[in-house]
Amino acid sequence: MRIGIIGATGYTGFELIKILSRHKNVKISAVTSDTSAGKKISEIYPYLSNICENKLLPNNFEQIQEIVDVVFLCLPHGASQEAAKYFFEKGKLVIDLSADFRITDATLYESVYKTKHNAVDVLANSVYGIPELFAEKIKGSKMIANPGCYPTSVILPLYPLLKDNLIEKNMIVADSKSGVSGAGKTPSAKTHFCETNEDFKPYGIFSHRHNPEIDFILSDASPQTHVIFTPHLLPVNRGIESTIYLKKNCNFSLKNVLMDFYKDSFFVRIRKDDSIPSIKDVAMTNFVDINIFENGKNVIIVSCIDNLIKGASGQAVQNMNIALGFDEKEGLL
């Protein structure tokens, strides 16, 4: 299969290139960037010299569609809609890493992102790409919305528990911490080294856009679930750790429920012992590491991912693998 990466110069594009260069069944045919077109991607990322020597193409979709079978969209939300619509209508497999196709309720999307949705017909075809939960829908799909990084870490442990009504659905707190790469590659005061290094703080209190995404997907497991979600900026390059507080409804072990639910999911590792997952256990991998601690009705879940891999580009490739019938793990080990 021939791959196109649209908007390839950001961090998710860079990770996609690293992963896909190792992938046996695909070939990167197009990497694009309007601002850097004409340069080689290895000039932007010298890391890629001798690994990927593609030249960046401008975002001329007509030309690109002729040379690709699969497109990964690494565009800002809003901008993704037009691109997704174009390639979807050409029959390509579209995997969108923006937020544009995650919340399939257009009204909710518009209220959260303060912008009209201009591809509502495509939205109706969109599948939310957490393979461990929605593999059946992903197989054969042509329009996959790749999940947000924070939502991936929060939804994976909660979904099975909510589905079986084992926990209080309105007393969930998710205190999440992310490495700085989650904020992207564009310099800003917030991500200036001296402001972030040796610092730590929450942001987006009661207002982060991943909160409605989390609630929307979890409400599929149990209607009207609401999580109190607070993201924090962690002075590391990559990784997310979510500490999730909840009350259980039942008297049996939730740990067994999770272990059973994910027993065939290669990339979900529920700890058997009482060790505590850590960002370094999953950094640079597509794994999510989870453990659950129960103390009477009080429950604490710890969930860790690499925000750029399982939280973005790795999961995107995992979605592609499933959609196209490849081995789920191809390129990801």
Add this chain to the structure above:
Amino acid sequence: MRIGIIGATGYTGFELIKILSRHKNVKISAVTSDTSAGKKISEIYPYLSNICENKLLPNNFEQIQEIVDVVFLCLPHGASQEAAKYFFEKGKLVIDLSADFRITDATLYESVYKTKHNAVDVLANSVYGIPELFAEKIKGSKMIANPGCYPTSVILPLYPLLKDNLIEKNMIVADSKSGVSGAGKTPSAKTHFCETNEDFKPYGIFSHRHNPEIDFILSDASPQTHVIFTPHLLPVNRGIESTIYLKKNCNFSLKNVLMDFYKDSFFVRIRKDDSIPSIKDVAMTNFVDINIFENGKNVIIVSCIDNLIKGASGQAVQNMNIALGFDEKEGLL
């Protein structure tokens, strides 16, 4: 006043020396260490050359008591009891930075620390040294238990709210993150650079010793308060950020309550606007920065301190200043 610092080579001793070297009303007469006695403290910390050229003395209390009026105990819990008892009985002002005199219920202390308390009579005289809450007791006291770092960050914002019964006292979650200096100066696998740098994780889930300390002090504000407290190890040298989740009982603004309660407390800065406190705003200072965010009944408090200053040595000096009638701020700006 002549000062003795018992166990001066750890991080809290180092910070005490830095602060007290700037203090107008005191003189450091004794710094002690059994393992490094005979060396100058500036050999251990070259930072202190030209600032403090004291030689480390062995822990011979009989000799030390002759040359000091105030002692700061920077010893491990357990070891502090004997030293506190000795100096207290000699009539010295004792400020203990260990956990030995914080929980004045000996039975509770023993169940948490798994060791007998051997100075129960002194324990009865001990005052918990958060000056903004207990200044009246601290004035003229001779035995001050300096609070834990995490408890300082959690108790300060919650105490006034619990005292006035404005919040649910059994639905409080405190998700706290601390810099590595909180773990002390002794090398361990946990604090090895490569294990901690670029990593992040919780620890002591449902079992950290600061949890009973928090509950014990807050129950003084409102009986049987219980906080679900989870500490995390942050890859920075210093600072604590606590994100506290709670439900309020009332319909008016809790922010006004906090601002009013702390209006005369120089070192407590309640944010007037909706900015979010950050570790860098308080690092290397004795301030605690707090803001409170209210969304219906859901409330999130952000509380930041420097774990070694307001969470240890700075608060210890603030306690000394109050106990001896000095300006509360002396040495701390």
Add this chain to the structure above:
Amino acid sequence: MRIGIIGATGYTGFELIKILSRHKNVKISAVTSDTSAGKKISEIYPYLSNICENKLLPNNFEQIQEIVDVVFLCLPHGASQEAAKYFFEKGKLVIDLSADFRITDATLYESVYKTKHNAVDVLANSVYGIPELFAEKIKGSKMIANPGCYPTSVILPLYPLLKDNLIEKNMIVADSKSGVSGAGKTPSAKTHFCETNEDFKPYGIFSHRHNPEIDFILSDASPQTHVIFTPHLLPVNRGIESTIYLKKNCNFSLKNVLMDFYKDSFFVRIRKDDSIPSIKDVAMTNFVDINIFENGKNVIIVSCIDNLIKGASGQAVQNMNIALGFDEKEGLL
């Protein structure tokens, strides 16, 4: 004395405010910023709440000169010339933290900074402000050029050795490493957290502007001295370490020469033993820590400073103290 800080919102302005707030003999009367005028400096740096509550004034020099006796200029090179000229002609003590008045040879300045020097008359009055070398000229001066951070770390150990012709003056290599705050507060790709954290690299090879500054000042000790100087970007907030390689000309100990030369310089600490100075020994202080290692004719010097204190704002205050006859250390401990 009434102090004005022109361009107060950058890192050197911030450090000046912290230091001067502790200074017994001065009062900050004006802090300025064109872009943030009207705001309080504590809104920009919440760290300063309760410490400095001054409002930022626009750069209206006519109004400012009425309320200040001393001005610290924290402006970009080029912009400093006009401000220095204005305040110097009004008879104020001017301490310029930019590069505009360091190289008193206007032709050399212009070739290095690629801009005309518009205050050549003031330049003629300028003193290079390393107090340990040029105190006599600084006393009573009205125009002090505060040295560059890298040059401070390199010049201090080399000047006495060159002056006495003890080393080869054209076989000196200075391999210097600086924390990121040296690059200032404006976000850029170079200082974006994810690009700098966990990375390390040299920059400005054979071309950094501090190289001519180093050569110009050292040539005052020994004509036509040339140092091969390479700066590197270190993933820490602050601090400079310079490892300096040279050949000695003589058979006696250079260490004794340095110890003797700096025996009365409080802020220069030449190590007596063979311990190696480290950034953490000087961070947040005005000290420079130096040691020298001799192996036959091969010599290695290690020199460490805090780039924002001894390398900028601390040295600026030290210069003010000397110029005005205050205790050199006031505000700096």
Add this chain to the structure above:
Amino acid sequence: MRIGIIGATGYTGFELIKILSRHKNVKISAVTSDTSAGKKISEIYPYLSNICENKLLPNNFEQIQEIVDVVFLCLPHGASQEAAKYFFEKGKLVIDLSADFRITDATLYESVYKTKHNAVDVLANSVYGIPELFAEKIKGSKMIANPGCYPTSVILPLYPLLKDNLIEKNMIVADSKSGVSGAGKTPSAKTHFCETNEDFKPYGIFSHRHNPEIDFILSDASPQTHVIFTPHLLPVNRGIESTIYLKKNCNFSLKNVLMDFYKDSFFVRIRKDDSIPSIKDVAMTNFVDINIFENGKNVIIVSCIDNLIKGASGQAVQNMNIALGFDEKEGLL
């Protein structure tokens, strides 16, 4: 081929397992550790769950030799000698990551390492494993001494220049900086997080053991070459940057010499433009990135590697690939 990793719980063992798990032509049959025998390696490194589920075996060489064809020795220097001798005599391919077989002059080895060499016969068979320089000897060898991390970064750019007598061989300064993983996994004061984070300093001035190793190998290119080498501890997990200062002897471009010499070496990337190599360009890879800057006779070389990959485990696998006739790149991309 069946692989044994002796002393598998340290950082080089961990990296070997990650690399070899991806390798098409081999299978890990034995991972050993005396202190952790019986545990799974994935209990020590949860990162490895689902990737390598081998149990750690005790160092019973007799049993191990039956199940392996290749052994990687990740033992401290000194301890490696006996193991190497044992497996070498059994006809296994031995790749030793310690310092024991790098300096093939036993007298020099003993004077540097202050310990007798007990496998002098094996030493005589040892090949220094920088594949880009010594591939011919590595092919078919049974005893490969894997180079030190610092030496790899310094020798690669200098060897071709010295061989052709293009540079002064006694005026070379190598100022090298390494991430903390170079110090290994055992906690120590030096590698305690709070001591290393936000700090930077040189160590081993005029005395580091990699200096004789560098001189010994480079003297093979040009007799009696001596480099002044100074290592520094960089507050990052991994990576080495060496800034090398030298004088050239000739009037033509050394850059062309390096580009030509390494034109067929996949893992050596000589920059074509004047960009500066950076640790992040090579971290987690087996590449060495080099650029050379010439200014008259003065030359500065910048050389970057990942200390655990090209500086240890990656190069070890590259050596195995060459010795066994596999594709040099297998497992390393």
